[in-house]
Amino acid sequence: MVNEMNGAMSQPRALENIRVVDFSWVRAGPWATRWLGAFGAEIIKIEWPENERGRLPSSTTPQNLEVNLNTSGNFADTNVNKKSLSLNVRSAKGLEIVKRLIAVSDIVIENFSSRVLRNWGLGYDELCKIKPDIVYVSMSGYGHTGRNHHYTTFGPVAQAVSGLTHLSGLPDEPPAGWGWSYMDDTGGMYGAMCALTGLYHRNMTGQGQHIDQAQMISSVPLNGPSLLDFTVNGRGSRRPGFPPGNRAHWPGTPLVSNYRGPTVAPHNAYRTHPGGYNDWCVIVCHADEEWQQLVKVMGAPMWASSEKFATVAGRLQHQQELDEHIEAWSMTLGKYELTERCQAAGVRALPVQSAEDRVEHDPQLRHRNMYRPIQHPALGTHKVQNAPFNLSRTPASNHLPSPLIGQHTREIVEGLLGYSHEELRAGFDDGTFWPTKRARFSYMQEMLQ
Amino acid sequence: MTRSQGPLAGLRVLELADEKGQFCGKLLGDLGADVVKIEPPGGMSNRHVGPFLDDIPHTERSLSFWYYNTSKRAITLNLETADGRTLFRRLTVAADVILETFRPGLLASLGLEYGLLQEQNPGLILCALTPFGQTGPWRDYRSADLLHMAAGGQMASCGYDEADVPNAPPIAPGGGNAWHMGCHYAYMAIMAALVYRTVSGQGQYIDVSIHEACALTTEAAIANYVYRGEVLRRQTGRHHAAGVTPRTQFRAKDGTYVTALISGGLNPRNVRNLADLMGSFGLAGDLNDPKYQDPAVIAANASHIIDDLLAGFIASLPAEEVYHAAQERGFTWGAVRAPEALLDDPHLLDRGFWKQVEHDELGRSFIYPGEAAIYNGSPWRISRRAPLIGEHNREIFCDELGLSPGELAVLGENRVV
Numbered sequence: 001m002v003n004e005m006n007g008a009m010s011q012p013r014a015l016e017n018i019r020v021v022d023f024s025w026v027r028a029g030p031w032a033t034r035w036l037g038a039f040g041a042e043i044i045k046i047e048w049p050e051n052e053r054g055r056l057p058s059s060t061t062p063q064n065l066e067v068n069l070n071t072s073g074n075f076a077d078t079n080v081n082k083k084s085l086s087l088n089v090r091s092a093k094g095l096e097i098v099k100r101l102i103a104v105s106d107i108v109i110e111n112f113s114s115r116v117l118r119n120w121g122l123g124y125d126e127l128c129k130i131k132p133d134i135v136y137v138s139m140s141g142y143g144h145t146g147r148n149h150h151y152t153t154f155g156p157v158a159q160a161v162s163g164l165t166h167l168s169g170l171p172d173e174p175p176a177g178w179g180w181s182y183m184d185d186t187g188g189m190y191g192a193m194c195a196l197t198g199l200y201h202r203n204m205t206g207q208g209q210h211i212d213q214a215q216m217i218s219s220v221p222l223n224g225p226s227l228l229d230f231t232v233n234g235r236g237s238r239r240p241g242f243p244p245g246n247r248a249h250w251p252g253t254p255l256v257s258n259y260r261g262p263t264v265a266p267h268n269a270y271r272t273h274p275g276g277y278n279d280w281c282v283i284v285c286h287a288d289e290e291w292q293q294l295v296k297v298m299g300a301p302m303w304a305s306s307e308k309f310a311t312v313a314g315r316l317q318h319q320q321e322l323d324e325h326i327e328a329w330s331m332t333l334g335k336y337e338l339t340e341r342c343q344a345a346g347v348r349a350l351p352v353q354s355a356e357d358r359v360e361h362d363p364q365l366r367h368r369n370m371y372r373p374i375q376h377p378a379l380g381t382h383k384v385q386n387a388p389f390n391l392s393r394t395p396a397s398n399h400l401p402s403p404l405i406g407q408h409t410r411e412i413v414e415g416l417l418g419y420s421h422e423e424l425r426a427g428f429d430d431g432t433f434w435p436t437k438r439a440r441f442s443y444m445q446e447m448l449q
Numbered sequence: 450m451t452r453s454q455g456p457l458a459g460l461r462v463l464e465l466a467d468e469k470g471q472f473c474g475k476l477l478g479d480l481g482a483d484v485v486k487i488e489p490p491g492g493m494s495n496r497h498v499g500p501f502l503d504d505i506p507h508t509e510r511s512l513s514f515w516y517y518n519t520s521k522r523a524i525t526l527n528l529e530t531a532d533g534r535t536l537f538r539r540l541t542v543a544a545d546v547i548l549e550t551f552r553p554g555l556l557a558s559l560g561l562e563y564g565l566l567q568e569q570n571p572g573l574i575l576c577a578l579t580p581f582g583q584t585g586p587w588r589d590y591r592s593a594d595l596l597h598m599a600a601g602g603q604m605a606s607c608g609y610d611e612a613d614v615p616n617a618p619p620i621a622p623g624g625g626n627a628w629h630m631g632c633h634y635a636y637m638a639i640m641a642a643l644v645y646r647t648v649s650g651q652g653q654y655i656d657v658s659i660h661e662a663c664a665l666t667t668e669a670a671i672a673n674y675v676y677r678g679e680v681l682r683r684q685t686g687r688h689h690a691a692g693v694t695p696r697t698q699f700r701a702k703d704g705t706y707v708t709a710l711i712s713g714g715l716n717p718r719n720v721r722n723l724a725d726l727m728g729s730f731g732l733a734g735d736l737n738d739p740k741y742q743d744p745a746v747i748a749a750n751a752s753h754i755i756d757d758l759l760a761g762f763i764a765s766l767p768a769e770e771v772y773h774a775a776q777e778r779g780f781t782w783g784a785v786r787a788p789e790a791l792l793d794d795p796h797l798l799d800r801g802f803w804k805q806v807e808h809d810e811l812g813r814s815f816i817y818p819g820e821a822a823i824y825n826g827s828p829w830r831i832s833r834r835a836p837l838i839g840e841h842n843r844e845i846f847c848d849e850l851g852l853s854p855g856e857l858a859v860l861g862e863n864r865v866v
Binding site for chain 2: 012014015016018027035039059060061062063073074076077124141142143145146147148149151152153154155156157158159160161162163164165166167168169170173174175176177178179180181182184185186189190192193194196197198199200201203204207208209210211212213214217218220221222223224225226227228229230231232233235236237238243244245246256257258259260261262263267268269277278280281282284286343346347348349350351352353354355356357358359362363364365367368370371379382383385386387388389390391392393394396
C-alpha cells in the first residue's frame, strides 16, 4: 500500500540521500533496484543502447505504439523510481565518468555474469579504491566463486537446477514448473535484501563489503523442508504422488508430508461457474470444524453426511470422491460469490485470479491501492504496481516514472558530477554518451541546447 | 563488531510468528540478529507440521519447524495473562524489532498496540505480517499457502498445455512459497526501517500484506494486462504467454527433464551453435546443412529443429550431461532436478553451501541448506538449531529480566510461561 504521491513527498524517505549505481539489466537486477528506489534512494541506471537487454525486445508495448527503447510496458513497471544515464562504460572516458559517479555513491549493484565488472576494471578491489565503504552487490547466475561460476541463468533455468521446478505439477506428468521467472522476481528480492543489509551494516560499522548473490543459489534455501526430509530421513522427492498437484496429498499413494503445510483434505482447486479459463477457486479445510462449516455452506448435502468424510483420515482416503462432490457444488457459483460465502463461515477459500482479475476485480487490492496510475512520457498514463507494505513514518512510493533511456544524462553529468555543458556536448559527439551513428531521441537534442 | 559477525549482530528481534512469518525470522537470525521466538506455553501450532524426524510426530521433531527456526532462541509466554503481558512489555523495552503475524487487531486487544510499546522505546520497529494487511474487506479472511497462490496470480500462470494434460487445473507450485514471498517483502521493509533508524533514531510501524506480496510476484503478467489487455495462458514448464510459444522442456534419457531455452530464438547463429553442441555428441542430424543459415529456411523448419532434432538430442543423453555440456558452450540450459540432487552438486560444495547443524538434544548433526548469498564482510551462519519449547526461558527471564528461579516456577505453574 502506497500513500498518495503528494503526501509521500512531504514525508521522510527511508533511504534519503542514498545513491545507487545500477548496472543491472533484464529483470532480476532492475526488480531489486526498483524497491531501493521506492524507499527513496536515488537510482542511477547505467545504460547503453547497443547492448540493451530489458528495454528490448518487448512483448509488452501497447498495440498502438512503435516498439522502441522507451515503449516496453514491463520495463516501465520494473523501472519506476529510477534515473537513466546513457554511458559507454567500455570507453576510457566512460569508465572515468562512472568512477567519478561511484565515488559519490553508496551502493553498486549489477547482474552480469560473474567476471564482467572485474573485466571492465571495476572489481570490488577497484571499487574500494574509489569509495572505501562501498556496498557492492553482484547478482549473477551462479555466484562469483565455485567451479560453475561462469554458467548463466534465466529464471526458468535457476528454477530447474535448484529443484523449484520439480515442486510444481501433477504426479506422473512432466513438471508444470513456474509459468514465469519466479527467480527473477525473487532473485530481485534477494538483491534488494542484500543491498539493504549491507547498507545497515555499513551505517553501523563504517565498513562496506562485496555481497555475492546468485539466482540459482538463492533458489536452493526455498526448498528447506524437502531437503531436510532427505538429509535427515533419507526420503527423496522423486516418488509416487509427488508433486501432488494442488492437493496436500495424492490419493492412492503413501501418506507423507508434501511440504505445503498440514496434510489435509479438502485441499484443492475446483471449477466455478461459468467454467471459463480462470473460473476456479481453491478450498482448504485445516480441521474438522472447518469441514463441518463447509458442509453447511454447501447446504448440508446428503453425501457430505457420510461417515467416511467425517474425519481427516477418511477425507484423505476418499479424496477423489470428496473433490468430485465439492466441484459439483462449486460449479454452481461464481468464484467471488463462493469465496464470500465460505469466508463468511470461516472456511478457507479464495478465487484463482488472473492479472485482469487482480487489477479489475479484487476488492482487497482495490482497497489497498495496489495499482495506481503514473504518467510516463512515452507510454502515457498506466497503472503501476505498488508496494505490499506500508511504513508509517517512511512510506514507500512510486515517485518517478520509468526513465527514458539517457533521460537524465545531463542532470547527472553536469549537475551531480560537475562536468561542463561543453564536455557533455563533446561526449555526445565522441560516442561517450550515445553511439555516434545512432539517431538521438528528441530529448537528447534538447539537453544539448 | 568484528568481521566474523553477521551484518545484523547486536539486533534484538522478538518474533511472534507462525508459518506465515517464521522464515523472515530465520533470515534475520542467520544474518546475526538475536531472534527470540515467543511461543504460547506448549509451543507454536507449526511445530505440528511434517515431515517429522523418523516420521514420528512430536513438537520437537518437525523438520519444517527445524528448518524455519534456525538461529533463534525461544521462550514461552501466555499473552492472554496479565503477567505475560507485563513480561512482554519489559522485553520490548530492549528490543529493536517485533515481527508478528497475529490476526489484525489482536495485539491491540491485548493492550499491546504499537503506539503504547513505542512510548517506552522510540526506536522500536514493529512489523505486522498478515495475509491481507491491517485494512480492507478481506482483512479478516482466513488463508493458506494454496489460497495465496490462487488469489495472488501464481496459479493462473502455472499449468499445462492442453495437448500435454487435457483439462488440467491451474497449478500451485509447492514448498510454501506464498509464505516465502511475504517474508521477503517483510524482511526488506524491516531493513529499510532499520537503515532509517540509523539516521533518525526513530522506529515505525510496518503493515505487510502477503496477498500483495504474491500479487507482485508474477513477472510481466500485470504489465501484459495493463499495457496490452492480454490475459496469459498456462504452458507446460515454461512462461505463460498470450499465444502458444515453442516448448522448452524436454525429456532426457534418464526420464528426467531439461529446460532448454533458445535465447534470442532460432536464428542462423543459434542454429550454428546448436549444431556444434549436438554435433559434439554426433547428434546434429541435418543441422549442419548450409540451408539452415537462411532465416527463412529456419522459420519454415522450426518444428523440425525443436521437436525432432533438439528433442531427440536431449532424449539420447542423461539430463545432467546435457546441462553441463550446454552451459560449457554458452547455452543457458538447466537440468530439472529434484532438490535432493543438489547435495552432490560440486559447485555448491565448492562454495561451502551445505552446513552441519548440531542437534545436541539428539547427539546428532544434520545437513542444512546454507546461505542465499555470501556476505564477504560479515558472514551468514546458522548459529544454533531450532529451539526446543521454552528452551531459553531461564536465560531470558532470569538472567536478563532478573526473575528468580522461584518466580519462574510460579509463572510456569500458572501457565504464564
